[in-house]
Amino acid sequence: MEDILKEIPSQIQVMSNQIKDFRDETNNRLTKLETTIENTTNVKIQALFEDREIVHGKLDSISNELADIKEQITDHDIKIQVINNKTKAI
Secondary structure: OHHHHHHHHHHHHHHHHHHHHHHHHHHHHHHHHHHHHHHHHHHHHHHHHHHHHHHHHHHHHHHHHHHHHHHHHHHHHHHHHHHHHHHHHO
């Protein structure tokens, strides 16, 4: 019985070391996982921002073209009114 009692502290130390190793390994794996998630997320967020810039650029281009078309329509409407007025005067 004494032999068994003498082995208990060494067994506790072995178990304690195993727990520490397991904890260290778990922490390392969690750190790697966090890093992977952060990198993946950052890449995806950057892609979203780039896409957003492209879409806004295209919308600005379309808005400018639409403004030009509206201006041309207004000019054509004025010319048509002038032509109609000349035709009525004749």
